[in-house]
Amino acid sequence: xxxxxxxxxxxxxxxxxxxxxxxxxxxxxxxxxxxxxxxxxxxxxxxxxxxxxxxxxxxxxxxxxxxxxxxxxxxxxxxxxxxxxxxxxxxxxxxx
Amino acid sequence: xxxxxxxxxxxxxxxxxxxxxxxxxxxxxxxxxxxxxxxxxxxxxxxxxxxxxxxxxxxxxxxxxxxxxxxxxxxxxxxxxxxxxxxxxxxxxxxx
Numbered sequence: 506x507x508x509x510x511x512x513x514x515x516x517x518x519x520x521x522x523x524x525x526x527x528x529x530x531x532x533x534x535x536x537x538x539x540x541x542x543x544x545x546x547x548x549x550x551x552x553x554x555x556x557x558x559x560x561x562x563x564x565x566x567x568x569x570x571x572x573x574x575x576x577x578x579x580x581x582x583x584x585x586x587x588x589x590x591x592x593x594x595x596x597x598x599x600x601x
Numbered sequence: 602x603x604x605x606x607x608x609x610x611x612x613x614x615x616x617x618x619x620x621x622x623x624x625x626x627x628x629x630x631x632x633x634x635x636x637x638x639x640x641x642x643x644x645x646x647x648x649x650x651x652x653x654x655x656x657x658x659x660x661x662x663x664x665x666x667x668x669x670x671x672x673x674x675x676x677x678x679x680x681x682x683x684x685x686x687x688x689x690x691x692x693x694x695x696x697x
Contacts, residue, residue, distance in 0.1 A: 547642040550683040554669045558681075569665040571687075573650045585654075587646040591667075 510534045514541040514549040522552045526593065527560055535595050536567060542574060542588040553591045567594035606630045610637040610645040618648045622689065623656055631691055632663060638670060638684040649687045663690035 512525045522539070529537045541549035557564050572588045608621045618635070625633045637645035653660050668684045 544643045547640045587650050
């Protein structure tokens with residue numbers, strides 16, 4: 506389901522996604538995309554903040570983009586749902 | 602409560618905040634800051650998307666930033682809550 510370097514945030518506890526992001530970086534990813542839509546967007550921000558503040562201080566937020574997707578409702582009606590992608594990037598180590 | 606050019610998104614229906622953003626632009630603002638924290642972050646994204654897609658197509662997202670605030674819990678414990686600021690900017694009119 507997941508593309509390479511992408512973590513889709515859903516309704517599980519944030520720490521599940523935090524670990525998924527950290528695993529991607531430990532596997533050599535230079536950038537990881539955290540994607541969410543609808544109410545999970547708040548959780549995606551939590552995930553990015555937890556990864557950066559508690560686990561990997563050498564990460565920066567490269568970019569945040571938002572969008573709108575049209576979903577088919579249960580009765581054939583159309584629903585708009587917001588989407589967000591947060592791109593985390595490993596900063597190059599600085600020389601002292 | 603609101604700073605100039607800033608709309609704080611809380612738990613009301615999104616359209617309330619959409620109208621607040623549009624009003625700021627109609628009063629001459631070049632940039633409007635949409636701020637939210639915790640679960641309201643998803644709603645802030647909805648607000649920005651609705652304003653841009655349905656009402657003011659000459660707006661672009663200038664910047665999105667995230668952060669973490671420490672709150673005092675009810676029992677004196679500390680809670681971290683994510684914050685987000687979306688900056689909407691009026692694009693200069695293009696000549697044809």
